[in-house]
Amino acid sequence: MAVFRQNRGAADPLFVSGENNMDLFEYAKSKTLDQESPLASRLRPRTLDEVVGQQHIVGKDKLLYRAIKADKLTSVIFYGPPGTGKTTLAKVIANTTSANFTQINATVAGKKDMEAVVKQAQDDLGMYGKKTILFIDEIHRFNKGQQDYLLPFVEDGTIILIGATTENPYFEVNGALLSRSIIFELKALEIPEVKELIRRAVNDPDRGMGSYDAVIDEDALEFLADMAGGDARSALNAVELGILTTPRSEDGKIHLTIDVASECIQKRVVRYDKNGDNHYDIISAFIKSMRGSDPDAAVYYLAKMLYAGEDVKFIARRIMILASEDIGNADPQALCVAAAAAQAVERVGMPESQIILSQAVTYMACAPKSNSAVNAIQEAMRCVKAKKTTVPVHLQDAHYGGHESLGHGIGYKYAHNYRNHYVNQQYLPSEIEGEHFYELSDMGYEKKLKEHMKKIHDEAE
Secondary structure, three states: OOOEEEEOOOOOOOOEEOOEEOOHHHHHHHHHHHHHOOHHHHOOOOOHHHOOOOHHHHOOOOHHHHHHHOOOOOOEEEEOOOOOOHHHHHHHHHHHOOOEEEEEEOOOOOHHHHHHHHHHHHHHHHHHOOOEEEEEEOHHHOOHHHHHHHHHHHHOOOEEEEEEEOOOHHHHOOHHHHHOOEEEEOOOOOHHHHHHHHHHHHHOOOOOOHHHOEEEOHHHHHHHHHHOOOOHHHHHHHHHHHHHHOOOOOOOOEEEOHHHHHHHHOOOOOOOOOOOHHHHHHHHHHHHHHHOOOHHHHHHHHHHHHHOOOOHHHHHHHHHHHHHHHHHHHOOHHHHHHHHHHHHHHHHOOOOHHHHHHHHHHHHHHOOOOOHHHHHHHHHHHHHHHOOOOOOHHHOOOOOOOHHHHOOOOOOOOHHHOHHHOOOOOOOOHHHOOOOOOOOOOOHHHHHHHHHHHHHHHOOO
16 A cells, blocks of 8 residues: 655655655656546645535634644544535644554554554654654554554654544544544535535636636535535536536536536535444434424434435334333333334345334434333442342242242232232342332323222221
């Protein structure tokens, strides 16, 4: 794997790959790539002043801005959805720092690549007193061993780490690396910010598509900015495709209409990674909407997950859990509906499974709610952990010869022989007699159960 390395302190402005200077052919190749690379790549800001959005971290009074300007950057991790500028900020740092800048991608980098970077960084620091900034894209793809390998070199200052990830770093990055880095969360771009980038892309003659003499209709601009969902790359890719594939009109210009824009972006970009942090946010909102008895929100988040390709079996499992955790005996039928839906989606498959899931989800959202079941098991678990108990003698197994001599089962009262099929009798261990775990609510069917329990206790013999 070729390692991108830039030495800002060298007199020669050319880049170096590994330890060897570029020859003229490589230089010519790099210039061609600069000209023919995708629009989103060509429009990357080169300075902080060109950065659009993320003012909460790159505003002139913010820490990151001051650190970059002063060339005093410490290890950082950029975290956020795709297309929000994580790699862009790394490139800006590359253009402003006096340190050597090296970039690797965690999806393809191996141990040898890491060792080569570290050795070069050690040599540069020892011989020239020059620090090395290592940018690792997709850092969450590094396993624990790879992350551990970097730790001592980050710790002793040989390497200043810049990591970029779409995943929550607190889930995916080693705690030791996190403790030595500043976490910056990048937000999805706002619609006005995406519009600014689109206008720049259409009109910039040097790095954008300005030489094509294209114009974008206002409604197309609004549509693309909205449909991009905060992902600048998605919007710019649609602009580039539209300009390159749309014939000129009679006036000699390329017109980006809303029809062209719609065709080029095709569908709304759903910011949802099945393995990422946003995944957990959507699932959380989905469950909380059902728990909160909002069928509209619940079915919306269901649609968003299905649209993004979420595993229907995963969704079905979450519905079954909720049926007991948040509904329970307020509507015992809820678990039956959830279990039936889970079985049905496995047999039916998509796209019809979305109808089955919609039925289950809306049922859960509209069902009476009770968390009595989950509270009961939690309290019982607490008690189990806190106290050692024994089964009352009269409840012990008596299905074997000789149990009488041991006293097992003696004195047990058979509930069906009594009125209402209930009799006052000790069931809890003596060590915790009087403890109460299950508290029936006044919701749904639990209200009837509560009335029933009161009746049989009041009329007990």
